[in-house]
Amino acid sequence: MPGAIIPQYQRLGSSVPVSVIRRSLRPREKCLILLVFATLGIVVFWAFFYLPEYGKVSYQVQKAGADLLLPPSESKHGEAEDPHKRDDIEKLKIRIENDSEKVLDKPEVKRDSTERSFNHPEVIQASDPSKDLGENLIPRSRSPMLNGGEDRDDKSRERRNVVKKMMQHAWENYELYAWGKNELRPVTKRGHSASIFGSASLGASIIDGMDTLYIMGMDAEFQKGRDWIAHNLNLDNVSADLSVFETNIRFVGGLLTLFSFTGDSMYKDKAVHIADKLLPAFNTQTGIPLAIVNSRTGTSKNYGWASGGSSILSEFGTLHMEFTYLSDITGDPKYREKVDRIRDVIKKMDKPKGLYPNYIHPRSGKWGQAHMSLGALGDSFYEYLLKAWLQSNKQDVEARILYDDAMQAITEHMVRTSQGGLIYVSDMKFDRLEHKMDHLACFAGGLYGLGAKTQHNDQFSRHMEIAEGITNTCHESYSRSNTKLGPESFRFTDAIEAKALKSTEKYYILRPETVESYMIMWRLTKEQKYREWGWEVVQALERHCKVEGGYTGIKNVYSDDPQKDDVQQSFFLAETLKYLYLLFSDDNLISLDEWVFNTEAHPLPIKDVNPYYRAA
DSSP states (O other): OTTOOOOSSOEETTTEEGGGOOSSOOHHHHHHHHHHHHHHHHHHHHHHHHOTTHHHHHHHHHHTHHHHHSOOOOOOTTSOOOHHHHHHHHHHHHHHHHHTGGGOOOBOOOOOTTSOOOOOTTSOOOBOTTSSOOTTSOOOSSOOBOSOOBOSOHHHHHHHHHHHHHHHHHHHHHHHHHTTSSEEETTTTEEEOOGGGTTSOOOHHHHHHHHHHHHHTOHHHHHHHHHHHHHHOOOTTOOOEEEHHHIIIIIIHHHHHHHHHHOOHHHHHHHHHHHHHHGGGGOSSSSOOOSEEETTTOOEEOOTTSTTTOEEHHHHTSOHHHHHHHHHHHOOTHHHHHHHHHHHHHHHSOOGGGOOOSEEOTTTOOBOSOEEOSSTTTHHHHHHHHHHHHHTTTOOHHHHHHHHHHHHHHHHHTEEEOTTSOEEEOEEETTEEEOEEEGGGGGHHHHHHHHHHHSOOTTHHHHHHHHHHHHHHHHHHHHTSSSSOOOSEEEEOSSOEEEOOSGGGSOBOOOOHHHHHHHHHHHHHOOTHHHHHHHHHHHHHHHHTEETTEEOOBSOTTOSSOOBOOOBOHHIIIIIHHHHHHHTBOTTBTOTTTEEEOTTSOEEEOTTTOGGGOOO
């Protein structure tokens, strides 16, 4: 450029001025350089031998990243905190937590040497389960068994492999014809959106079946399901009327199990997301939630047919396990507070004959129609009283007291023995027994047995007798049908026992309750008949329910060639096949000493016993 000042040096090579290059260094400069290198050598030597804990310190800093990086609150006592600052801090915390997910501890998963490990770039890998358990957890010499667990008996191993092949057939066809839909129509080979989830494609079968895949070691299928949940499960832009009960036991319960199994915080975040969508249903005068909530608007309602718009006992009473565990792993008490309030209302109410009616008005807090049942409308309420106590490592004493009192009343007023010697649980309506038992009530065999075995008292012998009797009666309802599958409900009269009378009672929709009792009673008693009965179910399913496109329910269990209902229920993957698989497995696989199943067969860890509890 004309008139520009010419620089006083030229550049040689990259950027070294020619004017500063000399042939040699002065003696003083040589001494200085030697001193610098000597000092550096001493520092490295000292760090190598005297700072062996550096790695642990670095790891702890990473884990505490959010607390270290977040600015302290500037609000003072009595002064309102700036909501904009609070929002900024929350956003920063979310970003820090997302960035630090890679340091989450995950216990080592116990596997057979022949099984592949679950590898995925987004899945947190395993670490020693005895570390970082928290002061309230007991370090264990081994990890709970999540898969593997082959039984020593050759026949049982062969039968278990058949069940796994059933799962593969059911899952592969769901993946082929209905991926992302709630359920599969296996006859017409298309998706099925169940009414309990509205018309939205929420992948109910994926979420319900994932822990079964994990337990069976079906790693490729598990990874694909994990990817779908991570990228597609989001209710923010979905307007669907959701059943609070079904969404909790299938979605929230399934995601919580996956979090406990893997330590992958994605599952916990999704469980929080789904549970938060259900919270508007609890905004009633009593805190008893309504049955249905819209995922977008939060508007809630009850079923019109439910005793004048009442809430249903089995629905609002089947939230405690999931919501309590969710509070424990997130550190947010709001979920536990919701279910604790429900219990406070229930325990203070007068119970006719000590029994719980199936309906309650959520505004007035009064009982609705005087209908009591251990089957439909009542069943899992009683189940969760016992299992909340077990889940808490027997610390929730109140839950056990409520369970014992309720089962004593049911035993006295509703358990009966037929002329042929079959023990069953009858429904009661307006102080009159209706000698009918639902398939749903067949879980009660396992319930009575589990309650008796976990706390010996003066009712132990009687309850074990009932447990064995109910399980036998449910087996008879299967054995007395042409298909060897049980009807939806069955009756006891002077003319028939353990058989359905009405056409609306004769269908079988792949239900799990009978095989659930088989599995639990096998583990409690080791009587071989329960495994033989389970194998009869496997054979009947293969003969009458298996089709080219999966497994379907049937409309008449007393027909030699029953019509198909064309629905592969998500609970077939979550419950029926899982319980059958565990029936033919070693007892250490999902041990009853370490896990407790929610009513959708999603195992949740027992607090202070199971290192997979992962409390916050």
